[in-house]
Amino acid sequence: MKTPAAAAALLLGILVLGACDYIVTPADESTPTPVTAGVWTAVATAVSQTDAGDLHVDLAIENQTGDWSTMEVASSGAVSLKAGDGSSKSCGAAFVGTGGNYLAPGFRMRGYTGGTKAEPETQLLNVECEGATSAPGSKLVVAYTYVTGEFNYYRPAGPTSGSLEVDLDKVDGALTYPIAQEVPDLVTKADASIEAINGVALTVTAITRTADGLEIDWHTENPTEYPTYVHIGAPVIGSDGIIYGFYESPHLVDTPITPAEESADWTTTVAVPADVTGLYILVSVEAKQQKNFVSHAIDITAE
Numbered sequence: 001m002k003t004p005a006a007a008a009a010l011l012l013g014i015l016v017l018g019a020c021d022y023i024v025t026p027a028d029e030s031t032p033t034p035v036t037a038g039v040w041t042a043v044a045t046a047v048s049q050t051d052a053g054d055l056h057v058d059l060a061i062e063n064q065t066g067d068w069s070t071m072e073v074a075s076s077g078a079v080s081l082k083a084g085d086g087s088s089k090s091c092g093a094a095f096v097g098t099g100g101n102y103l104a105p106g107f108r109m110r111g112y113t114g115g116t117k118a119e120p121e122t123q124l125l126n127v128e129c130e131g132a133t134s135a136p137g138s139k140l141v142v143a144y145t146y147v148t149g150e151f152n153y154y155r156p157a158g159p160t161s162g163s164l165e166v167d168l169d170k171v172d173g174a175l176t177y178p179i180a181q182e183v184p185d186l187v188t189k190a191d192a193s194i195e196a197i198n199g200v201a202l203t204v205t206a207i208t209r210t211a212d213g214l215e216i217d218w219h220t221e222n223p224t225e226y227p228t229y230v231h232i233g234a235p236v237i238g239s240d241g242i243i244y245g246f247y248e249s250p251h252l253v254d255t256p257i258t259p260a261e262e263s264a265d266w267t268t269t270v271a272v273p274a275d276v277t278g279l280y281i282l283v284s285v286e287a288k289q290q291k292n293f294v295s296h297a298i299d300i301t302a303e
Helices: 004-019
Strands: 039-049 055-064 069-073 079-082 088-091 093-095 111-115 120-124 126-129 139-148 160-167 201-209 213-221 242-244 263-271 280-286 292-299
Touching: 039 139, 039 160, 055 069, 079 126, 088 126
Parallel strands: 111 242
Antiparallel strands: 039 055, 055 126, 069 139, 079 088, 079 139, 093 126, 111 120, 139 160, 201 213, 213 263, 280 292
């Protein structure tokens, strides 16, 4: 049963949206509960000494939480080098995380698009420990935070804290990307229809390789009597384990309106090197309610 205040807020929302000839499902007032069934893990892919004499460790991280998840290294002092005798040393520079992107469960990555939207650059995952060396038995200890499940702009889920260890005696430079573990019914076929907000059907109609990357053509069908926006965020990840596409919250992405009982078409672009194959779109689709996003991994490996 709705409280008088909640009912009044809902009525006001309907009146305002009606004035704009646009309606969306009301926002859920509940706070999402994080799923914490699993963890994030990491593997060292290379260990070296820099010219300055610092220890440099390249990393790959894997989402073993059991759900879509975004992960980042915790605040300062979060990474340390633990020697075989139990002593530890703090590591200063650390790039460990998904760059804001939600990664599918069972997927593995080793970098993302960083920099700025105007000047994006590839950021590989790594840690540097000033003046340190990797003696036998050494491990990196990384404190991190992560969020799982759907992304709700109005009711964001709180982060969960975790800690992982990276055994520097076990370096693997021949990992496969982006899928580390197959998750049943996770991957969506390229021609499948995805249900978006207000029952709108979203599909990919074409993938075009260009000199700069990919052009992805999207199509929506709106069966309702109300015009609807379907906001999406659509980076991609391929066989090199790098997420391409500068991250921004999907609710900020420009998208056309789909008129009532009609369709809409538009194109998104993402810069991807020509030699990167085995691609999946990590698309966040506005669904269920306004500014609530459900993630899908769309298989475009044939492109």
